[in-house]
Amino acid sequence: MEPGEFAVSILGLGQIGGSLALALKKRGFPGRIGGYDVDPARRDRASFFLDFSASRPEEAIAAADVVVLAAPVSAILETLESVGDRFPDKVFTDVGSTKKAVVELAARFPLLRLVPGHPFAGSELPGEAGWNPDLFAGRPYFLVRTEKTSAADFQLIRDLVRQSGAFPVEVSADEHDRLLALSSHLPLAVSVAFARQMNGRPVQGRKEFVGTGLLSVARLAGGSPEMEADILLSNWKFIREELERFQAELARLAELLESGNREEILRYLRESQRAYWSLVPGKESPERGPEEK
Amino acid sequence: MEPGEFAVSILGLGQIGGSLALALKKRGFPGRIGGYDVDPARRDRASFFLDFSASRPEEAIAAADVVVLAAPVSAILETLESVGDRFPDKVFTDVGSTKKAVVELAARFPLLRLVPGHPFAGSELPGEAGWNPDLFAGRPYFLVRTEKTSAADFQLIRDLVRQSGAFPVEVSADEHDRLLALSSHLPLAVSVAFARQMNGRPVQGRKEFVGTGLLSVARLAGGSPEMEADILLSNWKFIREELERFQAELARLAELLESGNREEILRYLRESQRAYWSLVPGKESPERGPEEK
Numbered sequence: 039m040e041p042g043e044f045a046v047s048i049l050g051l052g053q054i055g056g057s058l059a060l061a062l063k064k065r066g067f068p069g070r071i072g073g074y075d076v077d078p079a080r081r082d083r084a085s086f087f088l089d090f091s092a093s094r095p096e097e098a099i100a101a102a103d104v105v106v107l108a109a110p111v112s113a114i115l116e117t118l119e120s121v122g123d124r125f126p127d128k129v130f131t132d133v134g135s136t137k138k139a140v141v142e143l144a145a146r147f148p149l150l151r152l153v154p155g156h157p158f159a160g161s162e163l164p165g166e167a168g169w170n171p172d173l174f175a176g177r178p179y180f181l182v183r184t185e186k187t188s189a190a191d192f193q194l195i196r197d198l199v200r201q202s203g204a205f206p207v208e209v210s211a212d213e214h215d216r217l218l219a220l221s222s223h224l225p226l227a228v229s230v231a232f233a234r235q236m237n238g239r240p241v242q243g244r245k246e247f248v249g250t251g252l253l254s255v256a257r258l259a260g261g262s263p264e265m266e267a268d269i270l271l272s273n274w275k276f277i278r279e280e281l282e283r284f285q286a287e288l289a290r291l292a293e294l295l296e297s298g299n300r301e302e303i304l305r306y307l308r309e310s311q312r313a314y315w316s317l318v319p320g321k322e323s324p325e326r327g328p329e330e331k
Numbered sequence: 332m333e334p335g336e337f338a339v340s341i342l343g344l345g346q347i348g349g350s351l352a353l354a355l356k357k358r359g360f361p362g363r364i365g366g367y368d369v370d371p372a373r374r375d376r377a378s379f380f381l382d383f384s385a386s387r388p389e390e391a392i393a394a395a396d397v398v399v400l401a402a403p404v405s406a407i408l409e410t411l412e413s414v415g416d417r418f419p420d421k422v423f424t425d426v427g428s429t430k431k432a433v434v435e436l437a438a439r440f441p442l443l444r445l446v447p448g449h450p451f452a453g454s455e456l457p458g459e460a461g462w463n464p465d466l467f468a469g470r471p472y473f474l475v476r477t478e479k480t481s482a483a484d485f486q487l488i489r490d491l492v493r494q495s496g497a498f499p500v501e502v503s504a505d506e507h508d509r510l511l512a513l514s515s516h517l518p519l520a521v522s523v524a525f526a527r528q529m530n531g532r533p534v535q536g537r538k539e540f541v542g543t544g545l546l547s548v549a550r551l552a553g554g555s556p557e558m559e560a561d562i563l564l565s566n567w568k569f570i571r572e573e574l575e576r577f578q579a580e581l582a583r584l585a586e587l588l589e590s591g592n593r594e595e596i597l598r599y600l601r602e603s604q605r606a607y608w609s610l611v612p613g614k615e616s617p618e619r620g621p622e623e624k
Contacts, residue, residue, distance in 0.1 A: 158539070158540075158542050159542075159543075160543075161543075162607075178539040178540075207539045217533060217534055217537065217540045218540065220528070220529070220532060220534055221529075221534045221540045221541060221542060221544075221545045222540075222542050222544050222545065224525070224528075225525065225544045225545050225547070225548035225549070226544060227581070227584060228521060228525055228548055228581075229544075229547075229548055229603075230584065230599070230600055230603040231577065231580040231581045231583075231584050231603075232517070232518065232521055232577060232580070233603040233604075233606045233607040233610075234580055234599065234602050234603040234606055235513070235517075235573070235576055235577055235580050235606075236513070236514075236606040236607075236609075236610060237602055237605075237606045239513060240510060241510055241513055241514045241610070242606070242609050242610065244510065245610070245612055246451070246471040246500045247451075247471075247510045247511065247514045247515075248514060248610050248611075248612065249451050249452075249514060249515050250452075250453070250454075251514075251515050251518045251519060251522075251551050252514045252515065252518050252610065253610070253611065254518070254522075254547050254548070254550050254551065255518035255521055255522055255547070255548055255551070256518070256606075256607050256610065257547050257607070258544050258547065258548070259600075259603040259604055259606070259607040260604060260607040260608060260611070261604070263597050263600035263601050263603075263604055264597070266600050267593060267596045267597050267600055270588055270596065271588065271591065271593065271596065274588050274589070274591075277588070278585065278588070278589070280528075281581065281585055283528055284524065284525060284528055284581075285578065285581060285582075287524040287525070287527055287528050288520070288521075288524045288574065288577075288578060289578075290524075291520060291523065291524050292571065292574055295563055295564065295567050295570070295571070296567075296571070298564065298567075300560055300564065303560045303563065303564065304556050304557070304560050306523070306527065307523055307552075307556035307559050307560055308556045309527050309530055310522075310523040310524075310526040310527040310552040310556075311526075311552055311553060311554070311556055312530075313526045313527055313528075313529040313530045313535070313549075313552070314455075314526040314529075314549050314550070314552040314553040315553060316529075316535055317526075317529060317534070317535065317538070317541045317545065317546070317549065318541075318546065318553070319538055319541065
């Protein structure tokens with residue numbers, strides 16, 4: 039099947055689903071793109087860039103060859119449950135932020151052709167506020183090949199991913215969820231806890247005390263609570279381990295600061311600085327600190 | 332004294348000092364701007380935008396009417412100690428991230444004319460990598476009026492601050508340090524602890540797992556360890572209180588996730604989301620979440 043011959047239906051036109059449609063349009067995807075959203079007003083707002091829209095999920099599935107489930111994990115699981123083995127001629131993919139739960143559910147349906155995915159992109163702007171045709175440009179897009187996945191289906195979704203501007207990265211569901219517990223879900227937990235601490239504090243009425251540091255650390259708390267709850271709950275086993283490590287890190291830092299041992303504190307901060315710059319894409323530390331010269 | 336008649340010496344040409352000189356130049360400051368840095372190579376690199384440069388701090392002070400101490404807090408304290416009462420015809424200001432220690436030291440010298448300040452601006456790029464003529468544009472710049480500060484000296488520094496593009500905000504040292512413990516120093520502590528946790532973990536070799544969330548929460552760890560140590564140590568009393576509150580927030584979140592109570596978790600996340608958007612300058616939540624419609 040050539041891309042020009044097929045239709046894609048996106049179920050869920052929030053930040054990810056809407057942006058995916060926009061990205062494919064912007065990059066000249068030759069097939070038809072349609073969608074469904076539970077919110078009729080959002081469907082209306084999306085109609086200017088969609089080739090078709092559906093008023094029920096079933097209708098959106100029927101109209102498409104490829105179906106993208108673009109919702110929080112719990113809604114993806116619900117949809118997969120109701121889809122089951124009923125559409126053996128359609129290829130499904132999902133965009134859930136955690137992958138083990140999705141893969142486990144899909145394994146129960148022998149005729150369900152699902153290529154689980156996760157675009158590693160997004161902003162703190164929920165819903166249509168976050169629609170952005172460049173959201174996926176240059177970003178990783180994780181794809182899982184399950185035992186059931188055919189080479190043709192995998193390639194079809196991989197090509198679709200490339201056409202969004204993202205680059206596909208093949209992973210197992212276990213590796214995905216383990217690594218993201220540290221690199222994505224722990225920062226989310228840290229951010230929401232930090233943002234919540236501001237509630238009722240004087241800084242809320244004194245915006246001149248709000249700096250870029252606060253906004254940077256609290257930013258992830260701006261996103262959709264439904265999506266966040268799904269991420270944190272569906273991967274809690276791995277996240278808990280990382281959260282415990284983080285609590286130990288904080289306790290160690292507090293102990294050092296309490297001791298006032300400047301040399302040890304500097305060592306701690308240098309380790310943090312090195313770790314940060316080792317993670318920034320394509321960058322080294324811009325200069326060595328004065329202490330290393 | 333009109334601005335055109337005076338010279339400003341900046342002691343310390345790192346991110347803040349270098350950017351201040353560039354900002355004043357860019358915005359047409361009519362006086363002369365010079366500086367000193369402990370690193371001769373950095374002095375050389377700054378010479379293209381400075382009107383004069385000095386090879387010793389004393390020389391830089393002698394050449395100026397207004398002296399800006401642009402260094403981490405511990406270096407500011409050392410300089411103030413050696414300046415003492417020796418330059419009663421100069422007006423000093425500092426850019427230290429915490430203000431109580433500076434104010435307390437300055438109180439010991441009756442002839443020292445210091446207007447303590449703190450530009451609430453900066454990036455994670457240390458030293459000249461962070462030089463940016465627009466660093467202060469539209470940002471708050473805290474100024475403290477001590478018991479000794481004359482109206483004329485305060486006005487002089489306030490005008491200088493305005494000419495950097497920042498807007499002056501008058502605060503007491505105590506209020507400054509208390510509020511910033513939560514809004515600036517706690518995020519720094521959280522960020523360095525989080526970044527340090529990456530050390531030696533698989534994500535360091537797998538950059539495709541590094542997302543914008545991780546970089547956002549870890550970003551502050553990229554800055555200068557010397558400056559960070561000074562901030563955390565000099566305001567530890569207030570920071571400790573906030574860190575303890577944060578640890579309690581994390582423990583509460585962990586407890587909720589462990590319980591699996593989705594409604595309670597959503598309530599927690601909604602409180603975080605509201606707190607975040609209440610702090611973003613000039614913004615409201617871009618849309619209510621689906622649960623609030």
